[in-house]
Amino acid sequence: MSGPSSAHKFGAHTRDHASTLVVASLSSAFGVVLLQATGIIATTVQSDVVGQSDSVRLALSLVTTVFTVIAFYVGAIVTANTFSTIVAGRVRQIALLRLIGAKAGTVRRAVATEGLLVGAAGALVGLAVGMLLSVAAVAVGIQQAWLPALEYHLLDPVVALPVAVVALVTWAAAWVGSRRVVTVSPMEATGAAVESSQQQGRRRTVRNVFAALLVLVGFALLALGVIVGLSFVGGLLIAFTGGLLSFTGIVLGAHLVMPPVLRMVGRLFGSGATSRLAAENAVRFPERSTRATIGLVIGVTLVVMFAVTMESYRSMVLDSFADSPEMAAVIDQSVTLTTSIFLGLVGFSAVIAAIGLVNNLSLSVLQRTRELGLLRALGFTGRQVRAMILAESAQMTIAAIGLGLVLGVFYGWAGAQSLLGSISGELMAPALPWPLLAATVMAGAVLTVLASLAPARRATTVSPMLALSVD
Secondary structure, three states, rough: OHHHHHHHHHHHOOHHHHHHHHHHHHHHHHHHHHHHHHHHHHHHHHHHOOHHHHHHHHHHHHHHHHHHHHHHHHHHHHHHHHHHHHHHHOOOHHHHHHHOOHHHHHHHHHHHHHHHHHHHHHHHHHHHHHHHHHHHHHHHHHHHHOOOOOOOOOOOOHHHHHHHHHHHHHHHHHHHHHHHHHHHHHHHOOOEEEEEEEEHHOOOHHHHHHHHHHHHHHHHHHHHHHHOOOOOOOHHHHHHHHHHHHHHHHHHHHHHHHHHHOOOOOOHOOOHHHHHHHHHHHOOOOOHHHHHHHHHHHHHHHHHHHHHHHHHHHHHHHHHOOOOOHHHHHHHHHHHHHHHHHHHHHHHHHHHHHHHHHHHHHHHHHHOOOHHHHHHHOOOHHHHHHHHHHHHHHHHHHHHHHHHHHHHHHHHHHHHHHHHHHHHOOOOOOOOOOOHHHHHHHHHHHHHHHHHHHHHHHHHOOOOHHHHHHO
């Protein structure tokens, strides 16, 4: 059997990519709907105020670009993490291919081709879904009279842009996520699939130092932005740069950040056998846990950050118009509408990230079949295995949402302070959107249960002897 043909066979594992297909479809549909919404709103405005149509279209295009990039960014991280998990589970198979002559570059190109094909398929599905949603929204809008009866151009070629971007982003994410392939040696064909341990992660000196520098410089710029913002609105630009750098550093060094958070959360589950095993599984291989949680951390951070910023803005403006209840009511309604719309857009990234967490947990359980079989052989009941996986899911979800809440509140406060601090001339406490925070916690509880259902069912349906016989 030749190396290339073996690599082609390696690329045929389409069943591993259900989540990647869903993420690509959602990202593409989101981009298509945003572009269509931009065109619809611009057409509506143009029918009333022709002179403002160009500026409005430009403003809407900028907003569309920002939120589409956010969706693609989170989708790319989720896809890259998914492919990293898939490759980690195929280490032995990759090593066997290397043993019979396949080159690492050939195998990695096969994995990247998987990503391109799955991404293209998902993007086309997203295009169809986005077009259907747009057509339906226009039809309902005209019928319900909240859209004027105009000729809306929904077949604009620009809607093909998200399709191309999603396919390319998925291909790039697959290439990045498959970097593990080049480190697999033929000798690993005699062992099981392995993940990097916490000690190995700490030895990545260059990456760790770079992440630490980004965090330090970013926080320094954040502090400077807040100080400058006390007298000048331009402090927001400094704070934005600091936030971008520091958060990038946190994401880059997540394999060092997440284990302590997971360990702290694990202590909340007690000292029972299932809880202790779940806690140990979550921190034993930080790369795997980080891949499962970091996307959700990003999604929750974005949602909470925007909500805290808008709530702070609302609080400050309402205080300024305390003597004019009517004006305050109008402003409050406007801020509520704006916040709802943009939270819906930003929240889409959290949905993509949640899908990534579910998929990564499912893949990690599938790759631990031998370990679960050993636990069953040693006397663990199916109920105990389900409890362990539920505890592991809860630990990851609580850690991700908890860290996301903390980061979101901090970044939201820093953004609001650097933007609005010049109005009051003093530091203000962050205004917390309690209903949203409560909804986030409730969503986390639901996600914990959903993320554990499929892995728990898979783990308890395989007999101990069969699980132990898996190569």
